[in-house]
Amino acid sequence: MKLDILLKGIEYHLQQGSPENCEITGLCEDSRKIKCGNLFFCRTGTHTSGKQYLRQALSLGAAAVICEKYDEDSRRILSSQKDICVIETDVSAQTQARLASNFYDFSKEKLLLIGVTGTKGKTTVCAMLQKLFLNNHMLCATVGTNGFFLKDRVTKSSHTTPELFELYGFIAEAVKAGCTHFIAEVSSLAVKQGRIAGLTFDLGIFTNIYPDHIGGNEHASFLEYAYWKKRFFKNCKKVLLNRDDPFSFEIAADKNGICSWYSASVCADGYASEIEKDVEIDGLYQHFLWHWQKMPARSISLKLPGLCNVSNAAAALSAFCLLTSDEQYDSYQLDFSTFSVRGRFEMVGHFQGGTIMIDYAHNEASLKNLLESLRAYHPNRILCMFGCGGNRSAVRRSAMGRVSSELADLTIITQDNSRDEPFEQILADILLGVTGDYVVIRDRKEAIGYCMSQMRPGDLLVLVGKGHEDTQEIAGKVEAFSERDIVESIEKTKKGKVSK
Ligand SMILES: CC(=O)N[C@H]1[C@@H](OP(=O)(O)OP(=O)(O)OC[C@H]2O[C@@H](n3ccc(=O)[nH]c3=O)[C@H](O)[C@@H]2O)O[C@H](CO)[C@@H](O)[C@@H]1O[C@H](C)C(=O)N[C@@H](C)C(=O)N[C@H](CCC(=O)O)C(=O)O
């Protein structure tokens, strides 16, 4: 697309170049990711400004630059390259959204856009809802913490909610592939930073809210966190709320009550009743009766433990029912008996008569839910291995230490992604909450080996905090790290020893 067309609806000063002759191949706000012919959008953030990286953007082939205040330093770098277009304008999220909607024009397409927000359950609800659409022959893509899922392809995304250009790009790809539905995880930080600017969601789903993402470079307070969660629903035509979380009523008050409700415990538009637990060799199951408005009740099997996952299923089922036809309700396949999400309550093996699970709990609420859900199946012992991320809310740490002490039989503390913080600091914060028996093994791989060696028949070992992640970041270095592979290789070594 030519730059002058791309700039439609934006007020700007042309500093150099001719937009009508400048072909733009893509939009990018990160100098490290520029491809030949891209427009480089120089945003100023909390750490740095895109303008610091003009040389890198040019060396990678940027064809045009958008910035605010075209200063002397920028002029020195750009004026020697006369073929590069330089546009001076307001570099707000609104300008970014305008550029993205001009570039990826999907406004007239019949795509239903669904957003899921809440402290916990976003990834699980998105995956469940996508499964419902796909099982009923409606092509649907999702984007969130585990990546962008379209047909058989998974692409990594920068964040839970990607940067604005990346998000618009994913939606455009989904439209091109013929999707009728697109589901996005929407984090409070994404709303605050304007990553969803310019998008109207046909349905917004709320899961729950707990204190999280407070401190570090995230939110200043719980009030601020809650404000941005609620703010998301202003961009939604319809709203689906969790009857079991009181914060839903605050959202409803703002929406003048035009909302639908789901629950895992009480009567609502969509709700679960008669929940029963069931242990099979291949997993922990729950069966429940599903009620949707005046429709006849349906039996649902769910291959996940915990009331929180019944709540996640109720959210996904309600969203599906809201967006599809009542006439066809009886013929829809509503089934989660073969459902799993990578790194969420995921069973990854059996060892010495016990079971190993990987989960992504990384705050108090999710760890509590996880351990209580597992306790309900009466394992012999629960061994809980976890660490906490660096450069993230420190409040999480002692709280996770406390919860693990209260609900597990043995706590093994190790490293998560320490990022730029020393492990000793993170450990000291965790230990403030620890009251029961614990072991500290700094190296996560070694810690997994230790945990497995301690397993007895009927034990449940949970490796907590890294879920689907396949890398570990320590002191600026990101290295490949797969808990699944480590577990598998220890299992193989043990089998080898036994057969010798
Ligand atoms: C607090 C936060 O979310 N910060 C994000 C934000 O940072 P920022 O606005 O301060 O930007 P900055 O780092 O100063 O950079 C300014 C500009 O310079 C550009 N730049 C920067 C460096 C460079 O070499 N070249 C370059 O062009 C950047 O792309 C950016 O456009 O914009 C940056 C660029 O997009 C993000 O990398 C950064 O995410 C940081 C790394 C992060 O950790 N974010 C987490 C906390 C996050 O977003 N989490 C949420 C919540 C998840 C959940 O609910 O669990 C998520 O949605 O993932």
Ligand SMILES: Nc1ncnc2c1ncn2[C@@H]1O[C@H](COP(=O)(O)OP(=O)(O)OP(=O)(O)O)[C@@H](O)[C@H]1O
């Ligand atoms: N509804 C829920 N309520 C509380 N905890 C939950 C719920 N659903 C999942 N969990 C726990 O939280 C972890 C993360 O779940 P999930 O990835 O679905 O949530 P999320 O909102 O996407 O999380 P994040 O924002 O951290 O990526 C799970 O591994 C599980 O331990």
Ligand SMILES: N[C@H](CCC[C@H](N)C(=O)O)C(=O)O
């Ligand atoms: N979305 C969460 C993921 C945390 C996962 C944990 N493994 C860590 O690195 O802290 C965050 O960015 O806070």
